[in-house]
Amino acid sequence: MPDFRAMRLGRRPCDPEQIARAPQLAHHVRVLRPPPASLSQRAQVPYAPKLHRNDSLGDCGAVGIANGAQADAALRGYALDIATERVVDGLYARGGYREGHPETDTGLVLVDVLQGLARKAWYAGDQLPLTGPWATVDPDDRAMLARCMDRIGWVYAGVDLAPADLAVDFWDTSLPAFAGDPVPRSDLGHCIDLYWYDGLDDTDLVHVGTWGLIMRATWRWVHSRLRESHAVIWRPLAGIDYDSLCADVETYGKVGEA
Secondary structure (H helix, E strand, O other), X not given: OOOHHHOOOOEOOOOHHHHHHOOEHHHHOOOOOOOOOOOHHHHHOXXXXXXXXXXXXXXXXXXXXXXXXXXXXXXXXXXOOOOHHHHHOOXXXXXXXXXXXXXXXXXEOHHHHHHHHHHOOEEEEOOEEEOOOEEEEOOOOHHHHHHHHHHOOOEEEEEEOOHHHHHOOEEOOOOOHHHOOOXXXXXXXXXXXXXXXXXXXXXXXXXXXXXXXXXXXXXXXHHHHEEEEEEEOOHHHHOOOHHHHHHHHHHHHHHHHO
16 A cells, blocks of 8 residues: 555645635536436546656646546547646646745645636647636535536545545545544645545445545545535547537538538
């Protein structure tokens, strides 16, 4: 098991007023059908999150975006390889980080990351600008979190970890005594991605990405640690050049009219 105490965190606390003003996903969903009972088949998707220097930098908010994009692409059946320099120099730097200046390694506010991406594209690859709308999800709404994993592929999540979480490789609210303090702390803020789940009961497993690993956590752990959760909609990850296709359709229409 990796020594998680040697890893870095980096989610700066969210402003409750900022979250309250944020777009709410529940207000923009057309059909609220029940989520699937399980997404266990996702375990067969050939995907693994990357570390992207989150062992030495507090860039988890940027890493969560990159790993979420790669997971989304994998679920759609194509490969997306995001280089670490694009995460650190291209995305973490938006929050003020400068290589060689450790005083600028201060983490990120997740809502600021999302709003920045909505306003200005981030190039995950040379020809892949990622930009698009986002919406927040009630952290206590298990059904909506499950729907996001099902329909969007992942959830961008901010948690407050407990010291004991850093001593185990299975996250639950029932922790062994040797692990230490089981109480979540605001100074242990971290960004993780929620990918899939085995069921919807309290003790069923949710599979989350962090520190280059897919970790197992129970739903009751997720709800006890989750402080903010968001859905990100990126048109380019549909696997087609949407703008080019729209241009071709427009050209076709003009030719037909002529």
